[in-house]
Amino acid sequence: MTLVLSTYWRSSAGWRVRIALNLKGLSYASVPINLVREGGEQHRPEYRAKNPQALVPTLEVGGVPLTQSLAIMEWLEEEHPRPPLLPREPIARARVRAFALAIACEVAPLSNLAVRTYLADVLELTSTAQRAWHQHWLGRGLAACEAMIGGEGPFCFGAAPTIADCTLVPQLYNARRFEHDLTPYPALLRAEAAMLALPAVQSAAPEAQPDAV
Numbered sequence: 471m472t473l474v475l476s477t478y479w480r481s482s483a484g485w486r487v488r489i490a491l492n493l494k495g496l497s498y499a500s501v502p503i504n505l506v507r508e509g510g511e512q513h514r515p516e517y518r519a520k521n522p523q524a525l526v527p528t529l530e531v532g533g534v535p536l537t538q539s540l541a542i543m544e545w546l547e548e549e550h551p552r553p554p555l556l557p558r559e560p561i562a563r564a565r566v567r568a569f570a571l572a573i574a575c576e577v578a579p580l581s582n583l584a585v586r587t588y589l590a591d592v593l594e595l596t597s598t599a600q601r602a603w604h605q606h607w608l609g610r611g612l613a614a615c616e617a618m619i620g621g622e623g624p625f626c627f628g629a630a631p632t633i634a635d636c637t638l639v640p641q642l643y644n645a646r647r648f649e650h651d652l653t654p655y656p657a658l659l660r661a662e663a664a665m666l667a668l669p670a671v672q673s674a675a676p677e678a679q680p681d682a683v
């Protein structure tokens with residue numbers, strides 16, 4: 471079954487899926503969707519037909535589009551269970567999912583492109599107010615994630631990467647873009663370092679993508 475990933479080099483949600491695909495050793499074709507050029511290619515009707523939310527990523531599986539990065543990673547886990555990105559034990563699985571959801575639902579959306587554009591262009595917030603927004607939500611969200619980490623590492627939940635780690639790496643990259651101080655989060659930084667040492671994670675990095683500018 472062919473896998474085609476619509477993604478953008480700097481999209482954190484697309485990056486999560488690239489990491490998961492690479493960790494599972496799956497090859498895929500990459501289709502760049504430029505989120506900023508000419509108002510954003512994600513809004514084109516042909517892309518919206520695949521992803522009605524006009525967001526990346528979309529993974530087409532044999533021509534069938536799947537959306538939402540966590541749903542895509544869950545599909546990958548079900549169809550390609552080796553190597554696993556979720557632990558076997560149900561309580562441990564729930565904890566890993568909770569961490570990934572905390573990032574994907576409560577941290578990342580508050581600084582995504584559509585929100586940043588609204589703060590600046592519609593609400594016309596000053597750059598100081600916009601900065602305060604990002605620091606507030608990043609601080610609140612990352613402090614909770616730091617407390618949610620479990621096990622002895624080096625990854626978020628033990629000796630192997632999970633979907634929690636797939637969400638963590640792009641989120642910390644984004645936090646650095648907003649110059650957020652990461653020193654209060656040593657456990658997150660430890661897990662990030664473990665991830666960045668893996669070739670599968672390195673090749674998923676924004677700068678390694680063909681559409682990187």
Ligand SMILES: N[C@@H](CCC(=O)N[C@@H](CS)C(=O)NCC(=O)O)C(=O)O
Pocket residue numbers: 480481482483484505510512524525526527537538539540574582583584585
């Ligand atoms: N919850 C979605 C979030 C997807 C999302 O926010 N994608 C961003 C890039 S990271 C996007 O496409 N933004 C385009 C826009 O805001 O217009 C997921 O996990 O897939």
